Amino acid sequence: MADTVLPQAGPVDPSGWTCPLPLRDHPRVVMGHGGGGALSAELVENVFLPAFGDGPVLAALGDSAVLDPGGARIAFSTDSFVVRPLFFPGGSIGDLAVNGTVNDLAMSGARAAWLSCAAILEEGVETALVARVAEAMGTAARRAGVQVVTGDTKVVEAGHGDGVYLNTAGIGLIPPGVDIRPQRARPGDTVLVSGEIGLHGVAIMSVREGLEFGVEIESDCAALGTLVDAMLAVTPDLHVLRDPTRGGLAASLHEIASAAGVGVTLQESAVPVPPPVANACAVLGLDPFYVANEGKLVAFVPREHTDAVLAAMRAHPLGAAAAVIGECVADHPGMVVARTAFGGTRVVDLPIGEQLPRIC
Amino acid sequence: MRYVTEFQDPELARGLVEDIRAAVTRPWALMEVCGGQTHTIIRHGIDQLLPEGVELIHGPGCPVCVTPLEVIDKALAIASRPGVIFCSFGDMLRVPGTDRDLFRVRGEGGDVRVVYSPLDALRIARDHPDREVVFFGIGFETTAPPNAMAVHQARRQGVRNFSTLISHVRVPPAIEAIMTSPDCRVQGFLAAGHVCSVMGTGEYPELAEKHRVPIVVTGFEPLDILEGVRRTVRQLERGEHTVDNAYPRAVPPGGNPAARAMLEDVFEVTDRAWRGIGVIPRSGWRLSPRYRDQDAEHRFDVTGIDTREPAECRSGEVLQGLLKPNECGAFGTVCTPRTPLGATMVSSEGACAAYYLYRRLGAPAPGAPAPAPVPSAVPSSAVPTPVEANPVG
Numbered sequence: 001m002a003d004t005v006l007p008q009a010g011p012v013d014p015s016g017w018t019c020p021l022p023l024r025d026h027p028r029v030v031m032g033h034g035g036g037g038a039l040s041a042e043l044v045e046n047v048f049l050p051a052f053g054d055g056p057v058l059a060a061l062g063d064s065a066v067l068d069p070g071g072a073r074i075a076f077s078t079d080s081f082v083v084r085p086l087f088f089p090g091g092s093i094g095d096l097a098v099n100g101t102v103n104d105l106a107m108s109g110a111r112a113a114w115l116s117c118a119a120i121l122e123e124g125v126e127t128a129l130v131a132r133v134a135e136a137m138g139t140a141a142r143r144a145g146v147q148v149v150t151g152d153t154k155v156v157e158a159g160h161g162d163g164v165y166l167n168t169a170g171i172g173l174i175p176p177g178v179d180i181r182p183q184r185a186r187p188g189d190t191v192l193v194s195g196e197i198g199l200h201g202v203a204i205m206s207v208r209e210g211l212e213f214g215v216e217i218e219s220d221c222a223a224l225g226t227l228v229d230a231m232l233a234v235t236p237d238l239h240v241l242r243d244p245t246r247g248g249l250a251a252s253l254h255e256i257a258s259a260a261g262v263g264v265t266l267q268e269s270a271v272p273v274p275p276p277v278a279n280a281c282a283v284l285g286l287d288p289f290y291v292a293n294e295g296k297l298v299a300f301v302p303r304e305h306t307d308a309v310l311a312a313m314r315a316h317p318l319g320a321a322a323a324v325i326g327e328c329v330a331d332h333p334g335m336v337v338a339r340t341a342f343g344g345t346r347v348v349d350l351p352i353g354e355q356l357p358r359i360c
Numbered sequence: 361m362r363y364v365t366e367f368q369d370p371e372l373a374r375g376l377v378e379d380i381r382a383a384v385t386r387p388w389a390l391m392e393v394c395g396g397q398t399h400t401i402i403r404h405g406i407d408q409l410l411p412e413g414v415e416l417i418h419g420p421g422c423p424v425c426v427t428p429l430e431v432i433d434k435a436l437a438i439a440s441r442p443g444v445i446f447c448s449f450g451d452m453l454r455v456p457g458t459d460r461d462l463f464r465v466r467g468e469g470g471d472v473r474v475v476y477s478p479l480d481a482l483r484i485a486r487d488h489p490d491r492e493v494v495f496f497g498i499g500f501e502t503t504a505p506p507n508a509m510a511v512h513q514a515r516r517q518g519v520r521n522f523s524t525l526i527s528h529v530r531v532p533p534a535i536e537a538i539m540t541s542p543d544c545r546v547q548g549f550l551a552a553g554h555v556c557s558v559m560g561t562g563e564y565p566e567l568a569e570k571h572r573v574p575i576v577v578t579g580f581e582p583l584d585i586l587e588g589v590r591r592t593v594r595q596l597e598r599g600e601h602t603v604d605n606a607y608p609r610a611v612p613p614g615g616n617p618a619a620r621a622m623l624e625d626v627f628e629v630t631d632r633a634w635r636g637i638g639v640i641p642r643s644g645w646r647l648s649p650r651y652r653d654q655d656a657e658h659r660f661d662v663t664g665i666d667t668r669e670p671a672e673c674r675s676g677e678v679l680q681g682l683l684k685p686n687e688c689g690a691f692g693t694v695c696t697p698r699t700p701l702g703a704t705m706v707s708s709e710g711a712c713a714a715y716y717l718y719r720r721l722g723a724p725a726p727g728a729p730a731p732a733p734v735p736s737a738v739p740s741s742a743v744p745t746p747v748e749a750n751p752v753g
Contacts, residue, residue: 285708341370342582344405346718
């Protein structure tokens with residue numbers, strides 16, 4: 001047997017190596033980061049765990065998180081986030097991924113307790129960018145009072161993703177006596193919105209398309225759990241809550257009207273639209289009723305509780321500009337109708353897809 | 361926003377409505393030329409405020425709606441080609457061609473991009489010298505100057521991979537065609553303010569005199585519309601027929617000389633087909649011969665396309681003011697923004713879309729009888745065309 005010929009010793013150039021490689025300071029995501037091996041573990045240990053904190057449930061790093069809800073009613077929700085750009089005025093995809101699921105839970109009256117985080121990364125994205133996203137998630141989670149307790153990472157080939165996609169699932173506990181769902185909308189309910197609409201959608205459009213509207217418009221991205229707590233403290237008998245994200249206020253109200261078989265009548269001039277949003281929409285030919293929000297809620301409240309709930313909302317920082325914008329009616333079931341400032345009426349329809357800027 | 365919110369004041373609107381009520385002694389039918397005005401009227405319920413007898417008829421001024429199906433199909437064919445980046449204003453993407461729209465082309469792998477300006481398309485061409493970049497240049501006198509500028513700049517900068525698919529239309533010949541129709545009911549026009557901000561008001565006195573019809577240049581906010589109605593009704597009641605500028609904050613009498621010079625440099629007047637209406641003589645622009653190599657129709661072979669309009673669509677009558685959208689039997693039933701038969705239901709400035717979006721409560725119940733179709737408002741001499749050969753869209 002011939003002696004094995006060993007390669008010549010010399011300087012090692014790792015740049016041409018392929019995954020999996022146990023490189024701690026990998027400057028860019030490679031396919032191996034999603035391979036479930038050492039690189040995956042490094043990404044979890046060095047990027048995600050420090051960002052999310054070291055709670056005992058997450059630290060166990062099991063395939064699933066084991067939770068002890070103590071016999072409470074549980075709300076469970078999931079959402080995926082594919083926003084571009086990843087960072088925008090007033091937030092980031094990380095903030096959205098946390099707040100979006102926290103808010104979905106809050107709209108059932110549930111206080112979010114635990115979140116999962118699944119990251120789909122594109123080969124070649126900078127690890128430092130992933131770390132910034134993770135840090136934003138961690139900060140948002142701490143602010144919302146929720147723990148990230150489990151997660152997953154996959155990497156797709158370059159050109160098959162948009163840098164970073166995130167999915168979060170969340171579990172929250174619903175207090176006894178709370179039953180909040182679209183089907184509970186009743187004629188006679190008042191319709192409230194927690195603040196000015198359209199900020200998130202216009203903020204994203206302004207950075208995505210390079211449009212400038214004279215003033216910088218920041219996203220309203222926020223977790224609404226504490227605002228819902230404040231409302232429930234007034235009465236557990238909130239009928240419907242909804243966060244008007246994609247499709248905006250119009251889509252949310254339309255969905256509620258359809259689900260409950262009721263009509264909704266809005267007073268158009270009562271809906272708070274900040275002037276920069278109104279101006280941007282006027283320039284682009286968009287309707288602020290259809291523009292996305294990420295830190296607002298719509299509430300259907302029994303008339304007798306309206307004043308107290310409105311006062312509680314206005315006493316909370318996320319509800320300072322809360323307003324009564326309309327009422328739930330028995331007429332025109334399934335439809336939302338706005339009364340214009342001039343005394344006319346118009347149907348507020350469900351959007352088909354994204355709004356398209358008009359030609360002129 | 362200065363010069364906008366002041367023109368949305370409900371109190372002032374009430375005053376204008378009172379003035380109109382005081383002035384009106386008999387019924388009048390006025391046409392708002394522009395689709396943007398139609399949407400303001402329907403969205404704010406302006407027509408509901410007017411005294412009975414003052415009827416607003418929706419005109420042909422939606423650039424998306426009047427773009428011929430044949431041009432849409434050409435756009436779809438070009439956008440489907442490998443190596444092409446097809447740039448368009450957003451609201452053209454959902455307009456149905458014969459068998460699909462630009463969204464579908466994008467879903468099938470075509471590189472279709474929404475731009476906010478034709479100069480953005482030119483920038484994309486500079487950034488992708490290895491691709492053919494085509495801009496979809498449609499619209500009235502409002503969008504024609506920036507489209508001309510993009511063509512002019514491409515030539516000046518030596519950007520050889522940039523071309524445009526042009527389907528521009530002009531308002532005055534459309535007014536002429538409407539007024540010479542035997543079915544015409546229009547007694548006064550609210551002219552499109554942004555068109556006049558480019559072209560001025562010089563094209564209108566001859567029309568007003570010839571047809572003895574008042575033409576009031578009108579803006580797009582609720583008070584603009586009411587002021588336009590007030591001035592038009594006053595003229596009608598006095599038996600006058602002059603051109604009046606009720607939008608002086610945006611419209612100088614001579615328009616925008618720089619924009620007009622750009623139009624004259626790049627375009628030449630041509631007969632043009634209007635979707636659902638037919639060819640109107642001298643109603644459009646095309647690239648002048650010296651810019652012909654930047655014409656996408658010349659650069660790409662788009663002949664032999666099988667164009668078929670849905671037979672049940674009556675948007676041509678809507679565009680000519682002969683039919684209200686909710687008087688169409690297909691309205692809100694087989695024809696909705698989700699399943700549009702024609703561009704008037706899908707365009708953000710389309711009259712059918714305005715009625716569907718904002719006025720469905722007043723629509724007839726599904727299956728309610730619709731008025732019988734009426735003949736085209738355009739003189740028959742003007743319509744021996746491929747568009748006329750197909751049913752309206």
